[in-house]
Amino acid sequence: MQILALVLRVCCFAFAFFLLYQVITALQQPNYVLMDIVADVGTILICIDLGFFLNYNKLKTIANSNAAEAKAALEPNKLEKMTRKLGHLGIMLIICSWIVPLI
Secondary structure (H helix, E strand, O other): OHHHHHHHHHHHHHHHHHHHHHHHHHHHOOOOOHHHHHHHHHHHHHHHHHHHHHHHHHHHHHHOOOHHHHHHHHOOOHHHHHHHHHHHHHHHHHHHHHHHHHO
16 A cells, blocks of 8 residues: 555655646746636646655554644644645635636
């Protein structure tokens, strides 16, 4: 299970870097579509959130082996809270990129 989490983490960050490359190359072209770029940025934020979630989930299972550290491991730290909010922002960007062209 840890190997699967490692593979998913690497895939999330690799896909985020690939989408970042796509966004940068799309912005250099004169005929880019703004809503596609917004959707790609939202997907990047979700991939970063998922990658950090998998990383901290692994650290929490390691910390749960000690009873004293188990309570401290349940509280999310600032980086985990920030990436979670970025993931929610990514979801909102993807939803907006679907709804705005319909209006």
